[in-house]
Amino acid sequence: xxxxxxxxxxxxxxxxxxxxxxxxxxxxxxxxxxxxxxxxxxxxxxxxxxxxxxxxxxxxxxxxxxxxxxxxxxxxxxxxxxxxxxxxxxxxxxxxxxxxxxxxxxxxxxxxxxxxxxxxxxxxxxxxxxxxxxxxxxxxxxxxxxxxxxxxxxxxxxxxxxxxxxxxxxxxxxxxxxxxxxxxxxxxxxxxxxxxxxxxxxxxxxxxxxxx
Ligand code: SF4
Numbered sequence: 001x002x003x004x005x006x007x008x009x010x011x012x013x014x015x016x017x018x019x020x021x022x023x024x025x026x027x028x029x030x031x032x033x034x035x036x037x038x039x040x041x042x043x044x045x046x047x048x049x050x051x052x053x054x055x056x057x058x059x060x061x062x063x064x065x066x067x068x069x070x071x072x073x074x075x076x077x078x079x080x081x082x083x084x085x086x087x088x089x090x091x092x093x094x095x096x097x098x099x100x101x102x103x104x105x106x107x108x109x110x111x112x113x114x115x116x117x118x119x120x121x122x123x124x125x126x127x128x129x130x131x132x133x134x135x136x137x138x139x140x141x142x143x144x145x146x147x148x149x150x151x152x153x154x155x156x157x158x159x160x161x162x163x164x165x166x167x168x169x170x171x172x173x174x175x176x177x178x179x180x181x182x183x184x185x186x187x188x189x190x191x192x193x194x195x196x197x198x199x200x201x202x203x204x205x206x207x208x209x210x211x212x
Contacts, residue, residue, distance in 0.1 A: 005083075011040050014116055018093060024109035026094035026102070031057045033094055036117060038087030044192040045080060045184070046087045046123040047071070048114070049163060050132040051102050057095035062088045067164040071129075074164070078181045079198035087121050089114065091136045107136050124191050126156055127184055130163030147180065150187065157187055 007015070019033045027033065034052040047063075055065030063071050063082075072082060080086050092102040092110045102110075114136075118126070128134045131143040138158060140146040146160035161180035162173050182201050189196050195203070 005039060005041055007040050011120055014120060018113045018116075021093070021110075021113065024092075024094075024106045026051075026092060026096055026106055029097045030094035032060045034060050034062050034090060035093060036062050036087060036089040038082050039085055040087065040121065043085050043087040043121055044124045045085060045127070045188060046089060046118065046121055046125070047127045047129055048133045048137065049088070049090045049129040051090045051092040052095040053099055053165075054095070062090055063164070066168060070164040070167060074177070074181055077178075077198070077200045078185050079196055079201075085192075087117075087123070089117055091133055101132060107132070111136070124156065125184060125187055126158045127180075128158060128160045130166060133163075134160045147176075150183070157191070159183060159187070 015035050018035055021027065021033060030052070034056050038046075049063060052062065053065050053067070056062055056068070062068070071088075075082060075086065082088055091114060092106055093113060094110075096102050096106070126137070128137055128146075134140050134143050134146045138146055138151055138153075138160070140151075140160075143160055143162070151158040151160075159180060162177045167174050167177055185196065185198050185201050189203070197203070
């Protein structure tokens with residue numbers, strides 16, 4: 001069940017604008033617009049995927065199908081929760097038919113919504129889930145070319161990693177995805193909260209206390 005926090009008038013207006021959008025043809029086949037969800041009170045960490053899938057389109061919430069459940073598990077392992085200091089978005093807000101990749105024109109149509117959301121949320125760290133988010137936000141053509149290092153844009157740190165749906169198809173990639181998530185934890189400790197607790201990636205001084 002989604003936790004709800006009071007949202008500012010500006011954020012409510014932004015939500016209303018996006019929910020009423022008909023700017024591209026994706027809206028015609030989708031059940032509705034998936035705005036995104038999380039903690040809008042100054043989240044320092046934002047995750048961006050490609051677009052809603054079937055379950056997301058049905059419930060009008062992001063990352064709630066099997067891939068979303070995996071994302072929640074990864075967040076939890078790293079000490080994050082989607083409704084506490086985290087926000088989850090997609091590049092396009094309406095489901096592409098048959099889960100196809102959104103076209104460049106569709107991404108372009110939805111781009112003002114994404115930039116408005118990011119401007120409002122103003123995160124310090126943005127995690128890009130999959131190639132579509134990487135191409136759209138960083139202008140880098142492939143995930144492999146972007147993974148493994150931070151990309152700073154205007155004081156915001158972007159990290160590219162696998163989309164959880166890809167991890168479900170290729171479980172062997174989970175090791176690399178966890179390495180990426182540890183980079184996120186490190187950056188979060190560096191810029192947001194030096195005491196951030198992660199159940200599976202404790203602080204260095206706690207790690208050194210562990211029995212050998
Ligand atoms: S995908 Fe984005 S631009 Fe297209 S109709 Fe939905 S909200 Fe509007």
